[in-house]
Amino acid sequence: MKITLTARPGSKSTRFPKTLELDGTPKSLTAHDLAKAIQREFPKYTLDRQRVTTPDKKVLDAHDSATLASFGIEDGGSVQFKDLGPQIGWQTVFLIEYGGPLFIHPIFYYLSKLIYGTEIEHSTMQTLTFIMVMLHFLKREYETLFVHRFSHGTMPFRNIFKNSAHYWILSGVNLAFWVYGPWFQAGKAAAARSDLYIYACLALWVFGELSNLKTHYTVRNLRPPGTKTRAIPYGYGFSLVSFPNYFFEFISWTTVCFLTKSWSAVLFNVVATGQMYVWAIKKHKAYKRDFPNYPKNRKAMFPLIA
Known part of the structure; x- marks a missing residue:
């Protein structure tokens, strides 16, 4: 023909x-x-x-x-x-995106005199936030290398700059500069947190991170290696929403907002949650379109809400 x-x-x-x-x-x-x-x-x-x-x-x-x-x-x-x-592999894209905060946060945390012009004695809140952010993005890098199976192999190379800006700027420079600054250092009233408050934030953050990881493994196991197989996910978190991974990540970053009480964390969380919600709605509609037997009581991202 x-x-x-x-x-x-x-x-x-x-x-x-x-x-x-x-x-x-x-x-x-x-x-x-x-x-x-x-x-x-x-x-x-x-x-x-x-x-x-x-x-x-x-x-x-x-x-x-x-x-x-x-x-x-x-x-x-x-x-x-x-x-x-020209294209770039999605695995490489994610490694670059998540590598930004892993590179940026230590600069602001350890080089305070260079950044702020003064040595900083970090408060418990600042140190815990630093650990949480680093562990979160190290988990992301681990998932990229060993958990995720990508349905699309590549994306246009030019998009890497737009995609990376979200992580390098909002969760990188924006969050690090404001959270690790002298206004939150040890002894400042703005950094005062009770032990109970800190432990509660840490416990909720660990719950969100581990729950997010568990749902990623659930999705991974639905797709045999080298295939684009799609199936309806069931199990932990999926009885309530189609994308509990997004919901649990929202919980993690909301915990960071409460721990830091910083508008920089709120800004990142609002933008990130908004984007995840857009993705969740789009993919939720695709599930319902492609699977006639898809559970009707599931919401897209937020249990019982939307």
Whole structure:
């Protein structure tokens, strides 16, 4: 069959339109076959760099085994092609994102004279916050390397700067500068916390972190290595919400807000929770769409609420 590649509107590429000849019919050829044919014609455009859409905006996943006919593509038809640009693996993305706070927080904590112009005797609150932040992002790095199985292999390299800003700036510089400053050092009224208050915050934070880790293992075990298998998760936390991992992370960072009583922690938590909620709603709708038997009583992220 023949199929014509056209460029997205506004593209100045001189390579398109380009007609490809594929050995087969729309009923026998798949989206993956088309993606491989594009890569043979243009070796630069690896499968993960390609975004191919039909005239009615249906996306052909380069790894999809669905036939071209199922997308309404006929012999002699056309699709629109977009180069997504150089790619970077998601595992590398997360390692870079979470590495930011691990690099930034020790600078502010240990180099107080350089940052604030004075030596700081850290309060119990500051020291505990430092330990909690470091352990949280070390856990994130561990999960990235040994727990998560990614359904998408790569993302456009240019997005790494936008994605990293959230962690490097909000949970990095923003949180570290304000929490480890002299206004919260030992002896200052703003840093005063009772032992009971500190132990309660620590206990709630540990609960949130360990619960988050447990739900990540639950999701991991739903997807055999090297597959994109999707299934309905059950077990700890999932009886109430579709994404208890987000809810437990919200608990962890809310605990940091109460421990520090700093608006910098609140700012990061509000932005992070808002983003997680957007993701949760989108994925929750996908669950209900793709699984007719999906539990109807589950909320997206917050138990009994939403």
